[in-house]
Amino acid sequence: MPAKEYRNKLVAANREQIEHHVREILRLIGEDVDREGLLDTPARVTRMYEEIFGGYDADIDEVLGVTFDEQHEELVIIKDIVYYSQCEHHMAPFFGKVHVGYIPSGKVAGLSKFARLVDAITRRLQVQERITSELADTLERVLKPHGVMVVVTGEHLCMCARGVKKYGSETVTSAVRGSFRDNAALRAEFLSLLKQ
Numbered sequence: 001m002p003a004k005e006y007r008n009k010l011v012a013a014n015r016e017q018i019e020h021h022v023r024e025i026l027r028l029i030g031e032d033v034d035r036e037g038l039l040d041t042p043a044r045v046t047r048m049y050e051e052i053f054g055g056y057d058a059d060i061d062e063v064l065g066v067t068f069d070e071q072h073e074e075l076v077i078i079k080d081i082v083y084y085s086q087c088e089h090h091m092a093p094f095f096g097k098v099h100v101g102y103i104p105s106g107k108v109a110g111l112s113k114f115a116r117l118v119d120a121i122t123r124r125l126q127v128q129e130r131i132t133s134e135l136a137d138t139l140e141r142v143l144k145p146h147g148v149m150v151v152v153t154g155e156h157l158c159m160c161a162r163g164v165k166k167y168g169s170e171t172v173t174s175a176v177r178g179s180f181r182d183n184a185a186l187r188a189e190f191l192s193l194l195k196q
Contacts, residue, residue, distance in 0.1 A: 022041065022045045056123075070106065078099070093157050094155060094158070096154035098131075105144055128156075147178030147186065151173070155170055
């Protein structure tokens with residue numbers, strides 16, 4: 001049975017249990033679970049979980065799909081890919097943008113595939129640091145470019161809406177592979193082009 005089909009059956013089989021547990025959480029925080037506004041909340045939360053955690057269904061290496069032979073060996077940048085994820089420590093949302101730069105070595109992927117890869121990796125319980133590394137590692141493994149650089153920005157509700165409550169703070173992470181690691185001018189070119 002393909003992984004996605006298995007996952008869909010697993011979610012369907014667990015839907016009733018997830019709804020039950022959401023209802024229990026509502027009760028335990030002091031809500032009247034039988035009031036009109038909350039009657040359908042457990043089902044809505046379950047459907048939301050199926051969507052926002054859909055990345056577990058993805059075969060990361062296959063997300064980039066068909067690659068194309070292309071002799072372009074200059075910098076390619078895909079920037080401002082918006083993502084939404086959930087912190088694995090608090091299950092609180094975090095969101096931001098992903099910027100990818102790579103130097104092809106004879107193989108490129110369709111541009112929309114980068115957004116699909118971001119979705120596949122971020123639609124799981126995650127931390128921003130792992131998102132950044134997973135993106136760089138996957139691109140390096142699948143495309144085998146001369147170099148890859150990934151920059152991810154994020155605003156974390158676990159830091160803004162609870163705890164220290166530092167609204168508007170932004171986290172920036174980066175990962176460099178191949179020629180980006182050894183070439184400061186290439187890194188500088190990538191970062192300067194992000195600002196345009």
